[in-house]
Amino acid sequence: MSRSAAFDLLPGSDKNEVPAGIVQLNRSISRALRRQRGDFQYYDEPAGDPSLRQQIALRAAKRGWQAEVDELCITSGCQQSLFLALMAVCQQGDVVAVEAPGFYGVLQLLEQLGLQVVEIPASAETGLDVGAFEQTLQRWDIKACVVSPSFATPTGASMPLHARAHLIELAERHDLAIIEDDIYGESGWLVVPDTLKAVDHSNRVIHCSSLSKVLSRDLRLGWISGGRWHDDIVRLKLTSQLASSRFIQRGVADFFADGGYAAYLRRYRQQLQQQRDQLLDLLGTWPVPIRATSPAGGLALWLELPEQVDTIKLYNRALDEGVVITPGELFSMSGKFSNCLRLSFAHPWTRARAEALMRLPSLMA
Numbered sequence: 001m002s003r004s005a006a007f008d009l010l011p012g013s014d015k016n017e018v019p020a021g022i023v024q025l026n027r028s029i030s031r032a033l034r035r036q037r038g039d040f041q042y043y044d045e046p047a048g049d050p051s052l053r054q055q056i057a058l059r060a061a062k063r064g065w066q067a068e069v070d071e072l073c074i075t076s077g078c079q080q081s082l083f084l085a086l087m088a089v090c091q092q093g094d095v096v097a098v099e100a101p102g103f104y105g106v107l108q109l110l111e112q113l114g115l116q117v118v119e120i121p122a123s124a125e126t127g128l129d130v131g132a133f134e135q136t137l138q139r140w141d142i143k144a145c146v147v148s149p150s151f152a153t154p155t156g157a158s159m160p161l162h163a164r165a166h167l168i169e170l171a172e173r174h175d176l177a178i179i180e181d182d183i184y185g186e187s188g189w190l191v192v193p194d195t196l197k198a199v200d201h202s203n204r205v206i207h208c209s210s211l212s213k214v215l216s217r218d219l220r221l222g223w224i225s226g227g228r229w230h231d232d233i234v235r236l237k238l239t240s241q242l243a244s245s246r247f248i249q250r251g252v253a254d255f256f257a258d259g260g261y262a263a264y265l266r267r268y269r270q271q272l273q274q275q276r277d278q279l280l281d282l283l284g285t286w287p288v289p290i291r292a293t294s295p296a297g298g299l300a301l302w303l304e305l306p307e308q309v310d311t312i313k314l315y316n317r318a319l320d321e322g323v324v325i326t327p328g329e330l331f332s333m334s335g336k337f338s339n340c341l342r343l344s345f346a347h348p349w350t351r352a353r354a355e356a357l358m359r360l361p362s363l364m365a
């Protein structure tokens with residue numbers, strides 16, 4: 001199974017009703033489109049619409065980071081933000097540290113850009129092992145470290161404050177860029193952790209995020225704040241994309257400004273918490289010994305199954321039952337995690353899903 005296959009690339013078979021918040025978002029975007037006059041003849045400025053950047057800055061302030069509008073650049077999603085960050089910081093052949101297990105989209109980017117990868121172990125509860133990273137820095141000349149401090153995929157881990165401070169200190173000492181993937185940051189239902197930017201006193205954190213996981217994957221709207229590399233990043237966006245669509249940005253900015261986003265997010269977080277609990281309850285009845293994470297944010301659990309289970313084989317059998325799992329091996333370059341998998345709780349809980357999940361243990365042999 002290739003890493004590309006793990007993205008939700010095609011329309012799913014979900015026939016769920018569109019949530020009220022998304023209906024409201026769509027109305028805001030339609031209004032912004034109707035208000036458009038001569039815009040179709042001009043590109044937006046490369047950094048993106050100031051009203052949307054202002055709204056993103058207001059949300060950042062709630063998470064300990066006083067972002068300026070000029071420090072933000074709109075992108076077509078977090079994947080593009082990560083791409084721009086790596087392009088701005090690295091040259092072909094440079095070494096980049098990633099967490100393992102970690103997001104396969106980053107592994108694909110590193111391969112594509114001809115960058116070398118060093119995997120740093122990450123705990124399923126507390127994320128990147130900063131002590132192990134410090135040791136790795138003695139041996140390797142590392143240019144950048146890509147990390148998800150809040151509700152990392154696939155585990156849902158969040159880094160404690162002392163580990164975040166240690167990471168920033170290492171970045172300063174070893175002259176590194178820290179590329180923060182914060183795509184799940186706002187999904188937390190108990191706490192919404194501060195961004196790494198909140199403790200970035202030397203402007204070495206490049207913050208990357210988007211609305212894909214908490215609002216809509218189809219908006220293709222993300223952002224980046226590039227710290228000391230920001231001007232280069234905006235130039236790279238200009239040369240690779242010119243600009244982003246203005247009416248979508250303005251519609252989303254209105255949705256933020258009139259409180260629609262905050263209200264939607266409150267409901268969505270509650271729904272995620274409920275679905276996580278339902279999934280964990282069901283897993284508790286499985287007749288096989290498993291270890292499952294129980295994150296307070298993100299969209300998925302990380303399961304460790306008995307050693308002999310091959311989750312790549314299980315993937316195809318589960319697909320026949322209508323359940324998509326993501327095999328653990330996709331989250332590393334080293335062939336590790338073959339008995340692990342990521343299981344989403346973002347889907348509304350239905351009887352059919354519960355029954356299909358109950359059949360998974362019988363497919364593990």
Ligand SMILES: Cc1ncc(COP(=O)(O)O)c(C=O)c1O
Nearest residue numbers: 077078079103153183210212222
């Ligand atoms: C951790 C992580 N970062 C980035 C992305 C890419 O997100 P976007 O849809 O905003 O490009 C994903 C999507 O799966 C993700 O899981």
